Amino acid sequence: MGRGADHPDSVSLAEAGLILGHREALDGQTLHQVSGNTHPHRHALRAAGGTWDKMKQVWVFTGTDPTAEIARQVSAHNAQRGLAEDGVPGVGHNHPPKPHYHGHRQRLRERFMEGDAGQLPDYELLELLLFFSIPRVDVKPLAKDLLERFDGLGGVMAADPERLAEFDKINQPTAVLLRAVRDAALRLGREEIMDRPLLASWQSLIDYLRAAMAHETRECFRVVFLNRKNEVIADEEQQRGTVDHTPVYPREVVKRALDLGATAIILVHNHPSGDPSPSRGDIDMTKEIAEAARLLGIVLHDHVIISRRGHSSFKQMGLL
Numbered sequence: 001m002g003r004g005a006d007h008p009d010s011v012s013l014a015e016a017g018l019i020l021g022h023r024e025a026l027d028g029q030t031l032h033q034v035s036g037n038t039h040p041h042r043h044a045l046r047a048a049g050g051t052w053d054k055m056k057q058v059w060v061f062t063g064t065d066p067t068a069e070i071a072r073q074v075s076a077h078n079a080q081r082g083l084a085e086d087g088v089p090g091v092g093h094n095h096p097p098k099p100h101y102h103g104h105r106q107r108l109r110e111r112f113m114e115g116d117a118g119q120l121p122d123y124e125l126l127e128l129l130l131f132f133s134i135p136r137v138d139v140k141p142l143a144k145d146l147l148e149r150f151d152g153l154g155g156v157m158a159a160d161p162e163r164l165a166e167f168d169k170i171n172q173p174t175a176v177l178l179r180a181v182r183d184a185a186l187r188l189g190r191e192e193i194m195d196r197p198l199l200a201s202w203q204s205l206i207d208y209l210r211a212a213m214a215h216e217t218r219e220c221f222r223v224v225f226l227n228r229k230n231e232v233i234a235d236e237e238q239q240r241g242t243v244d245h246t247p248v249y250p251r252e253v254v255k256r257a258l259d260l261g262a263t264a265i266i267l268v269h270n271h272p273s274g275d276p277s278p279s280r281g282d283i284d285m286t287k288e289i290a291e292a293a294r295l296l297g298i299v300l301h302d303h304v305i306i307s308r309r310g311h312s313s314f315k316q317m318g319l320l
Helices: 008-015 039-047 067-081 104-114 122-131 140-149 153-158 172-193 202-213 250-260 280-295
Strands: 018-024 030-036 051-053 058-062 220-226 232-240 264-270 299-307 310-313
Touching (some): 008 018, 008 067, 030 104, 039 051, 104 122, 122 153, 122 172, 153 172, 202 220, 202 264, 202 310, 220 250, 232 250, 250 264, 250 280
Antiparallel strands (some): 018 030, 051 058, 220 232, 299 310
């Protein structure tokens, strides 16, 4: 049975910034976990019989409740270092008041590892990422500000480094981290569609294209190339334009399809405005590419327009 929060030993641990929790292991054994401000007390925690769990970032104790022994070891180590007065662990002239977010990072990490990651709100998931590149400050306000500025998590991940730099706390490691996470997610999405029949992976294709293009601030034009089995053999960005226009050259699209040995293609571009409806120019350009492809035995399966508010399909709209 664990000690109550008002027990002297529990109070001592709390004053030292240590948080003691309990959980049952698969073999029925009770595990005691210490988190919080553990680094200054690492030697005391080890002397009390704890072992460091690098994955969960906690000190683990097995067997009986270690509260009393931890309190004794912390007090002894603090006394040796001259950091405690009257034997009270963690209390001394060199200890400033703890900030309101003290222990928040460790608690959030534990919730993430022990629960369903999908249950975390976007701002907390973004907080977890920011922990890796922005040390020792409360990043919750920054996470919320980023989500508001860039219209959601996808927008934050796709934001240009120059726009991220408008926030004082965003450093180069943070910009690199966000881009690396986005690129990793896109590669995972691409794996879901490559070398697979189109009919079996259509939704995966749409999900991948939305992740790749929905939050772009300029129009981009790309082509998905298919073989005779309607399997995706390549996905390439062909052009990048302005906020409302991308130059497209039908001859280049068809030539690239021939180079790859593709027998069918899907055209894709985005509308940064958020409206996925095709324009008159989109319709005319699609007809030109469809005719150029048809003359060389290449089928245009669809033209998909991606935006933050969804997507449209020329085939579903009867435009092909």
